Amino acid sequence: TLDEKIALGIAASLEAGSAHPLAAALVKAAQDAGAITSEVQDFTNHIGRGVSASLDGTKYILGSRKFMESTGLAVPEKSFKADYASRVYLADEDRVLAIFLIADALRDNARQVVTQLKDRGITSIMISGDNPQVAQAIASQLGITRFHAQALPDDKALLVRQLKEEFGTVAMVGDGINDAPALKTADIGIAMGQGTDIAIEAADITIVRDDLACLPTAVELSIQTFRKIRQNLFWAFAYNLIAIPLAVFGVLHPVIAEIAMAGSSVTVVTNANLLKRKLK
Template sequence: TGTGAAARSGILIKDVESLERAHRLDAIIFDKTGTLTAGKPTVVDMHVFRGTEEQMLRLAASVQQGSEHPLAKALLERAEQQKIELHPVSDFQSYTGMGISGVVDGREVLIGNERLLAERKLDPSGEVERARAWEARAATVIWVADNDGLLGIIAIQDPLRAEAKEAVDSLKKLHIKTLMLSGDAPLVAEEIGRQAGVDIARGGVRPEEKAEVVKELSSEGHTVGMIGDGINDAPALAAADVGIAMGSGTDVAMETAGITLMRTDPRLVGAAIEASRATFSKIKQNLFWAFIYNAVGIPLAAAGYLSPALAGAAMAMSSVSVVSNSLLLRRWKPHFKRT
């Protein structure tokens, strides 16, 4: 009945093991994009070093054709708004945690973060100050380069979900430590973390490093939950005691997770834990009452104070009370109001 009540509220709990572990969670790790943020980033600023904004955007969007990454969608949407014709791309390559590259109009185009620039020995020092100013406003900075060097930078913002702060606050009321990990620059992660109110926010974290953070917390004695929605989150979801996937996420994330939130509402994370705790509270109550019935009833029956019929009726009442108490879980609902 606990899992049924949770399911009616948009929380799918795969198995009893996930339900049991969820009530012991004392540390929750959020991925940033699509979990605490809306997952709908938009281009908010551009600055070119060579050529024009239109030329830079054409190259950047052309390389991103066919990509499902949220940042790619932001670039493609901006190019569509400006009615920019995209050109074919070849030799596409992805660099995990850094960016991508491809050949457009006969020249290689790089799109990514400063780690990718360092890998290709490109010096961004002349524009770092502008980039840091954008990052301090929670904008992800995308560097664009070609064979001749840096072309420019693009600022992309993904706003915090309206429910994110309330979601984090509800976890703190449950005495749960909250963390946020992101592949974004540290300044971006810190600003989003500040807005959401998490205890710890870390940027520049690669997918495999997220799993390491989970293991590190586990080694410190924490029972860890990981919330994510992308392929990159799958290793951390698998490493956590309880993996929680957003319903809008990838199939890989949902297959790996023990709990799936059918609505993209981070407040359901706290609700899932509350449902688990309510279920195990009922289990303890039922065990207590069953013990009392037997501890009192068996000696009375053995001493002859209860007739066989009365003893049988008492045992039946014991079962009825346990079932009735369990059915009260059907009335469980999340405490927050759905927006």
């Protein structure tokens, strides 16, 4: 094993420039500890698993337990009190050097958002790259009963396809590189504003404010918008079915018909503008 500050410095060097939440946590921890970071060579991003690079002539890998095992390294069995924390392993070519525990801090309104969506008849399912213990702990705090753990990017996309077969319409919310394939696969991909560029590009909708409370608002907005569309179509067809035949057969004076047509347009526009007031 390494000295904590040295291990943090190596990890932060490998993760420099990454937008992944775990990478950001490691970089911040290294900065807080005053660890020294250096520029790495031969950097490779192993999507959904971790990263590898050379530093001062030594090759290091940083990532999940599966990533370590895939390289043939023996991963020590260690138990920690924080079973809900994600484990990130640092190793060289010979052995695991350090294990970092990183716990997700749930946003204050996260559980409330899940409840609001449930009240709307929307089932929330969590897809996570974390191990089952971490995923289960987070899902329990959120009030989510169904979750999938240790999902790689392609796994997430496959799960979304399976959920589409089960439920019909599926929306996917994500903000990371690993979420991009699933965001693209979903009927509606929703990216958070502070997410990666790749996630935002793959999504259909971007919530500019990085606030989960905007999700129920977006759902309500879509419901109200479709309601207004149906109402406006009703008024438009009602005019065409009633006023135009009356004008053709001379029952309605052309001037009156023209005024009625203008009135129908005003009605449609006014009805659409009421949507702003309702959502304030």
